[in-house]
Amino acid sequence: MLDIASLVRVHVVLRVHADALIAAQNDMGVCDAIRQKALVGKPEAMSAPHLPKVAGIDPTVPVSTHTAGSLSEAPSATGAFIQDRLAGWVSDLTTLHELTERLAGTGTLDDALHELLDAGAALVGARRGLVVFEPSDRRGPVSTIGLGLAHAELGQIETVPRTATSYGRILEGLPDAEDALTTPDLPGDPGLDPRRREVAARLGYAASYAVPITAGATGRLGAAVWLYDEPAEPLERQRHLVGLYAGYAGEHLARLLELERARADVATITEELLPSRLPRIPGVQLAARHRRAARGGGDWYDALALPEGALGLAVGSVNGSGPGALAAMGRLRSGLRAYAVMEGEDPVAVLSDLELLLRLTEPARTATALFAYCEPAERKILLAGAGHAPPLVISDRRTEFVETSVSAPLGMLACWEAPSVQITPEPGETVLFYTDGLLRRTGDSTDRAFARLHSAAASVPKAMRHDAGAVADHVLHTVLPDGPDRSGSARDRNDGSEDVVVLAARFD
Known part of the structure; x- marks a missing residue:
């Protein structure tokens, strides 16, 4: 009686060059077919009922049958068949591993x-x-x-x-x-x-x-x-x-x-927490741009009409990302709206109340905010910031950052000492408010990020300067040329958690 197990064991031991055969089978695998993207003519082999080798498979390999041949011929035929089957299995496993690795990378x-x-x-x-x-x-x-x-x-x-x-x-x-x-x-x-x-x-x-x-x-x-x-x-x-x-x-x-x-x-929650539309106030044109982070950041903006034709503008950022940051952002924005209605003409008082609200509702969280009380008829802006980046004034004659007083972020103030700052934009000038996400997404140092922003603002074409939305779009796309959803490079390492907010106010 033919001892198949013994013959196979002896055959495998003698075939010391089995790895070479397996490597050759792998070279004929499916992954090579995937890499060869260019198709020359009609791929008849791919549409034929009997296909060529796929994943190391040779459909022409005969099925093993019982034979009455001599025992001297059996070891070679049986061993070659099993060797081919083993090579095919290894090739299949290799193919599946490579394909699933590529899929996992999506x-x-x-x-x-x-x-x-x-x-x-x-x-x-x-x-x-x-x-x-x-x-x-x-x-x-x-x-x-x-x-x-x-x-x-x-x-x-x-x-x-x-x-x-x-x-x-x-x-x-x-x-x-x-x-x-x-x-x-x-x-x-x-x-x-x-x-x-x-x-x-x-x-x-x-x-x-x-x-x-x-x-x-x-x-x-x-x-x-x-x-x-x-x-x-x-x-x-x-x-x-x-x-x-x-x-x-x-x-x-x-x-x-x-x-x-x-x-x-x-994205739905974020949009619901932000203004659905901006107010229309005579003498000023408003435009806002919000780019949401993948995990949902805490950057926000607001614009609300105040008594006597005044306008309240605000931008801010809550540290962190995800649902917790969104909830904190919603509470701060709602609180600021209430404080702005009550004492908006005093931006320092508004931010002081916001500081107290953050301490009571989010004791372990910090935030930055900037609030501006605007009188469009007189083109007068009174603003105060808490750890926030300064606004940028853009016009044909100048492009410069507003010199604001230095203050710690909300949640880190022992007492409020930073005074408010008053500016008077000229007719046709645009005041650009933004969150620090615009600077961080550049991946540059703080100084280089500010320089990039200033250069982008200065390069706004003259034909666009009459439109607040066009100014905001130009600055955003110039600072972040590939958009805020880029991934894969060092300069985009913060894209997953950094929102970007740009709020532009052009005065007539």
Whole structure:
């Protein structure tokens, strides 16, 4: 009787160069196919029913059968077969590891869905496809992303009745669509919906393979479909690989979905805590710009009409980020509005009351604030700040920071000693208020950040200076040319927790 275990053990010991074979198999893997983005001509091999090597898989390797041959031939044939199988398994594991590492490096839903489509297409040997992200709890977000399909082509696919498509049956939770769905021959399928056959012929695909995207905590998240140019279907081994990959992708997408929804909730709360519109006061033009941090910072602004045609302007920043900072910001802004109505003509008194409020409600938190009492008819501004950056006056003749008195932030004052400062803007001048997030997001030192801001303000084109909104936009985009949501460089290290607020007041 043939002792297969002994023969295999002896064969593996003798094959001391097995690593070289495994390395050669890996060189033929799916990851190399993904890296080769350029396609030359029609990829017939990717659409053929019998595919070439994928992830080190050679479909032509014969299945082991019992043979009546001599025992002297058995060790070599059996050992070579097992060696090939081991090399294939190692290649599969390597491929999955590399693909999941690339997927784990994505930080947004769109990036993850694109990566899912690319990797899945290489795993099943397809050239085109689409993924429909539609969480089963109906809370959104919903999106459709294509691979090798233009926007108009995706629109044509969406004209097919939903239950007639493989991804539609998965998303609708039909009983026959709990697992992957294969349509190996669209033109030759007699039961195919006529509209689906028409769209497939128009777009030039003849087969499809769809898999559900699910996660344990959230359930069904969407479905991915890959399209073949010719009648075809993936091999059993390819199906297994893409199934494992889709399982990991579902869990990763569920985590990104949770983050996306949390950010949306923070954005909604932040916008609700800030003014929905700015007051219209004769003699002054107002514009505000707010750029929210990813985790939700505590920067805020306010503008309110006061008795006798006066105007109250305020900007401030609460240290920290997240829901706690947002709650503290809301309390401070509400308190400042009340104090401004009662004693707005005395900015020092307003900030003194705000200091007391912060000590009582947020004893472990600090904040900066600047309040300005404006009389537009006389172009007179009386302002006071608590640890806040000075405003900037912008005009054709000058660009300079207002010299304000030095004061510690709110929550750190033993007693209030800093007096208020009065300025009188000239007609056509714009006073720019901003939070320290604008300076910190530059990633520069304080001196360099102030110099960058001054240079940006001085470079406002003359044609824009009559519009407060245009001035604010120019300064913001010049100081932060790539926008406040940049990531990946040293100068953007604070983007995750730093809001940016710019409030511009142009006097006639």
